[in-house]
Amino acid sequence: MANIFAYAPAPESRAVVNLAPSYGLFIDGEFTESAGGGLRKTVSPATEEVLAEYAQGTAEDVDRAVRAARKAFEKWSALPGAERAKYLFRIARLIQERSRELAVLETLDNGKPIRESRDSDLPLVAAHFFYYAGWADKLGHAGFGPDPKPLGVAGQVIPWNFPLLMLAWKIAPALACGNTVVLKPAETTPLSALFFADICRQAGLPKGVVNIVTGDGSTGAALVAHPDINKVAFTGSTGVGKAIARTVAGTQKKVTLELGGKAANIVFDDAPVDQAVEGIVNGIFFNQGHVCCAGSRLLVQESIQDELLDALKRRMATLRVGDPLDKNTDIGAINSAEQLARITELADAGEAEGAERWSPACELPGSGYWFAPTLFTGVTQAHRIAREEVFGPVLSVLTFRTPEEAVAKANNTPYGLSAGIWTEKGSRMLWMANKLRAGVIWSNTFNKFDPASPFGGYKESGHGREGGRHGLEAYLNV
Amino acid sequence: MSDRLSVLKTYKLYAGGKFPRSESGRVYEVSDSKGNWLANAPLASRKDARDAVVAARKAFGGWSGATAYNRGQILYRTAEMLEGRRDQFVAEVADAEGLSKAKAAAQVDAAIDRWVWYAGWSDKVAQIAGSSNPVAGPYFNLSAPEPTGVVAVLAPQESSFLGLVSVLAPVIVTGNTAVVVTSERAPLPALSLAEVLATSDLPGGVVNLLSGRTAELGAPLAAHQDVNALDLAGADAELAKELETAAADNLKRVLRPRAVDWTADPGTDRLLAFLETKTVWHPMGV
Secondary structure (H helix, E strand, O other): OHHHHOOOOOEOOOOOOOOOOEEOEEEOOEEEOOOOOOEEEEEOOOOOOEEEEEEOOOHHHHHHHHHHHHHHHHHHHHOOHHHHHHHHHHHHHHHHHOHHHHHHHHHHHHOOOHHHHHHHHHHHHHHHHHHHHOOOOOHHHOOOOOOOOEOOEEEEEOOOOOHHHHHHHHHHHHHHOOOEEEEEOOOOOOHHHHHHHHHHHHHOOOOOOEEEOOOOHHHHHHHHHOOOOOEEEEEOOHHHHHHHHHHOOOOOOEEEEEOOOOOEEEEOOOOOHHHHHHHHHHHHHHHHHOOOOOOOEEEEEHHHHHHHHHHHHHHHOOOOEOOOOEOOOOEOOOOOHHHHHHHHHHHHHHHHOOOEEEOOOOOOOOOOOOOOOEEEEOOOOOOHHHHOOOOOOEEEEEEEOOHHHHHHHHHOOOOOOEEEEEOOOHHHHHHHHHHOOOOEEEEOOOOOOOOOOOEOOOHHHEEOOEOOHHHHHHHEOO | OOOOOOOOOOOOOEEOOEOOOOOOOOEEEEEOOOOOEEEEEEOOOHHHHHHHHHHHHHHHHHHHHOOHHHHHHHHHHHHHHHHHOHHHHHHHHHHHHOOOHHHHHHHHHHHHHHHHHHHOOOOOHHHHHOEEOOOOOOEEEEEEEEEOOEEEEEOOOOOOOHHHHHHHHHHHHOOOEEEEEOOOOOOHHHHHHHHHHHOOOOOOOOEEEEOOOHHHHHHHHHHOOOOOEEEOOOOOHHHHHHHHHHHHHHOOEEEOOOOOOOOOOOOOHHHHHOEEEEEEEEEOOO
16 A cells, blocks of 8 residues: 555755845845844754845834835825736736746745645735736726725735745735835745845836835734834734734724634535545645644534545545655645644643544654644544644544534634535535635635635634735725 | 693613613713703613623524515614604704704704615625635635624714714624614613614614713623624724724724714715625536
């Protein structure tokens, strides 16, 4: 059995990425040093190799970037939409041209499999710019009045799980609507945003329209608190999201938040088992489970529990964990030591609280941060692994008997980002989709994204939507 | 004819479809603009606010699950009932806001017309706020608006009736349920509106009206973990900041206060403010 799946190494070349030893901040069209002079290192989570140094942005740097964005806003917002559109189309095309380089870079810095960065992240990044480029000169038709205005300067803070895709989700609609931005990439994955700065240079984007200030959480907090930004956009943890909501209370700053999730992936007894298994695997192991909308709670109808779990375990045994740059790798590295510790702690709690833990036999590399794909059965709703976001390759299995019970269990969470439904019966699927309190429902599929399709959560999964026509509202003064 | 002694009304709260007094047993004096006593309104407590949230949550499933046509009919029915009580509301608004009869009548007429306008939105809002999304793959992809849930509304302080209607109707027409803190100084038109709602086939708990101190009732509502959204129309800047901060604990949707001309065309802002967009994907294939 194991031999059938013994693959020879198929490494993607690193030569396509030319990394400098050190990177500054990108402010007003120039790379500059941080006022504080502080440097951080970013490592490859697969090997712990230091990839580059980058600047730790201070409050002073943030202020400089906001001033550059404010200055640029006057001319940028006054440009005809058709001109702004052409800049965004240029950016979309440059991303397509450089997509292999960016995919390899993303895999190096983030640890996700090249298969995903190459076939999922980068195509979506380019598509996002392409989609929003076309809105720039059609905003009067978007349903927000005849001549909606931009907000001004947007402060944007993005996470480490999809560094470049989250940048695209933030920057593309902001620029299309006529705003300028200061973006703070995640502490562990700053590099693709800095390469994006070079794409802005190649596109001839006016100085100050896009500013990239790297650093840790304190840099992000300084940006969010800056008095001269008009908009805060954040993707990340619900805890930080709440802190941001408190920071902007009493101000006029508009806020969008894309936060955590604890999605139920619900499998009925009439679901096509093989397809459902693929969907479950994709739902929880895609990007090592570092996905806010991951299908981390499998709700399986009791009558097919054994059959489904057998099939799922068989499939999990074929997952290849290892070198993210290998084209055959399914599961890459955990993004950081800190995140690995969080996943480990929660998985241990799952065992301690009495759930049954299972992982396929898999050899993990000696260096780097790794966690084997893990399944918990016998999970109850009171278990921490059923309630808290693990943000790792850990699936909790719960059972249900009736559709009503499935709905009650699925909705029994403060989150409400996504959900999955697997059934062959159309009317049941639509009934379920209607009852689930979540922003994105994937029926007989999972983890599908598209720039035309709005994404975002109910309840504590955040405010607002990104993507599609709906995603424009976040960046217009409406 | 006026030798006859009039029958005064005991004003009560409206919660879960019933008309309770405040559990605290408290009342407060409500006067007209000249300081003449009008009534003792219930001084609702934090417990009354929590009970109202329970009632609103209980009503949410049925109300959000009702057909849009049905909700529109019920709201329209409310306007019919209002029309029949027009004189009563004109008198109450005139007293509450110190207006001439003609000016009060203009406020009430605008409020009834606004209620009709919002009633008509029930089965149309999904057509302006939803979309079919052309994704790059063989999927059927549809976005549709859904109600956010239980909305706590601090009604405008100055516009006791038109302002109230302008914030309440957009919340409930889309399927949300509401806990409303009435204008602190002028709660009587709102408490009388409860009598209209109760006779308009509106299920109990969809609208709950509490009279009392805005700050006292706003605090537990803003901090309540089972409230999904907060309309701060009736809060001053200081209170608004405090309540928005408390609302962050469970990431309520917050509509900040701003200067509004309640007589102007409201547009769709408040209608869309308390909606969530749900997007459903399904593969296409044979």
